[in-house]
Amino acid sequence: MSVPVSPTAAGLWRRSRAAVLVGLLVVVTAVVGALIAGGEKPGHYLDPADTSLGGAKALARLLAAQGVRVDRVDSVAVAESLGREGERVLLVAAPWSGGFDEAERLAAIPGDRVVVGEQPYFDVLAPDIVAEEKVRLRSREPDCDLPAARVAGSAFLGGRTFEAGGTSCYDGSLMVSGTVTAVGSGEFMTNQRLAEDGNAALALHLLGARKAVTWLVPAPVPPGGEPVAGPGGRTIEELLPDNVPWAVLMAAVAVLLTAFWQARRLGPVVAERLPVVVRAAETVEGRGRLYNARRARLQAAEALRGGALDRLVPRLGLGSGAGANEVVAALAVRTGQDPGRLAAVLYGPPPSGDAELVALAGYLDEIERQVREH
Structure with missing residues (x-):
């Protein structure tokens, strides 16, 4: 029933x-x-074992497919022991937190060395290369005779620029001096950017010249200081399930x-009118006041130049990967102005005072106006 x-x-x-x-x-x-x-545990930025967007496991697999052995290490002692084998490339990729003595030990390891981004004791790791100002990350042309850069073509580079007596590529963001190569940013090596432009070709030629790569990554360090070791010398992170x-x-x-x-269950969202409409001019003025309060002339100049280049390059009929020389030459033809002055305005050093910053903004507006009218 x-x-x-x-x-x-x-x-x-x-x-x-x-x-x-x-x-x-x-x-x-x-x-x-x-x-x-x-x-599998998550890795870190430019870690050859990390599969996230910021990791570099894709590059490590490409190197392995070409027969290059990749040894991931997080201590100077292991890097030294591998360096005695010879025919290796020492890669200092992610920001490394070692001391001065350890930097000297790394610099003493024989063989090729690739130093990426802003590293502590950079003058020890790359003694013949001088770090200069920063430039924004974007697709850049090599403009040099380095075989690896010529084969790769355009690449996503920028960040720190360098100066030395060696070979300078990608507007100074890649410098080769002897057996040391300095790269301004490692974004082109990440899983996110590796398939763009010639990034993969450039990374493979820089790291695949030898039979093996010693890939140095920082040891896990908590915010308070040295790694905390548990039973058996393992860190807390390793002890977690x-x-x-x-x-x-x-x-x-x-x-x-x-x-x-x-x-x-609460029903659709009800649209409400905003009590205040903020005009675009007020937003720009507010940002300008913040720059002025912090005396951030470098950031303000980079923002003005970057915005002007983003608007000028398409109007000049150039591609997104156009280099500085191409942009300056095209502007000189279009406006009839001196190429040297145009290069100083668009790619020169940051202004030293508020008056120079205002003059820079005015001159950039004048250049855009002339390009629009012609």
């Missing part, structure tokens, strides 16, 4: 079934995520799904 379900029980099931479905979805997602993860990050992620997913479920 069938027993009818009471209206109260039926209503309770209708109200709770959404929560039950969300719970089941969270459980299934957690199980699938744990199976996919396989216990591998599934802890996934448990936190699944909890976040559950919270988001619950919020989405509850938000649907």
Whole structure:
């Protein structure tokens, strides 16, 4: 004999079934995520074992496919022991936190050395190369005779620029002096940028010239100081179970799904008029006052020049990867102005005072006006 379900029980099931479905979805997602993860822990910026956008596992796999052995190390002692094998490239990629003595030991390791970005004791790691000002990251042309740069073509470079008696490429953001190569930024080596332009070709030619690469990454350091070691010399991060990050992620997913479920019950979002309309001119003026209060003339000049170049390059019929020489030459033809003055305005040193900054802004406006009229 069938027993009818009471209206109260039926209503309770209708109200709770959404929560039950969300719970089941969270459980299934957690199980699938744990199976996919396989216990692998996240890495760090320019880490050859990291698969995130900022990591460099894709580059490490390309090197391995070409027969180049990649040894990931996080200590100077291991790098020294590998350096005695010979025929290796020492890569100091991510910002390294070693001391002066360790920097001297790294500099004494024989073989080629590639130093990426802003590193502590850069003058020790690259004694014949001088670090100069910063430039923004963008696609740049090599404009040099370095074989690796000629083969790669345009690459996503910028950051720190350098000066030395060696070979300068990509507007000074790549410098080769003897057996030392300095690169202003390692963004072109990351998983996110490796497939763009000639980034992969440039990275492979810089690191694949030898049979092996000693890839130095920083040791895990907590915000308070030295790595905290637990039983057996392992750090706290190594003692944590591998599934802890996934448990936190699944909890976040559950919270988001619950919020989405509850938000649907509240009905559609009601559009309201803003009490105040902020004009674009006021926003620009406010940002200018912030620059002035911080005396950030360098940042203000970079913003003015970057914005002007973004508007001028398409009007001149040039591509996004056009170099400084191409832009200056095209502007000189279009406006009839002196190329040297144009180069100083668009790519010169930052203004030393407010008057020079105002003059720079006015001259950039004048250049844009002449390009629009011609």
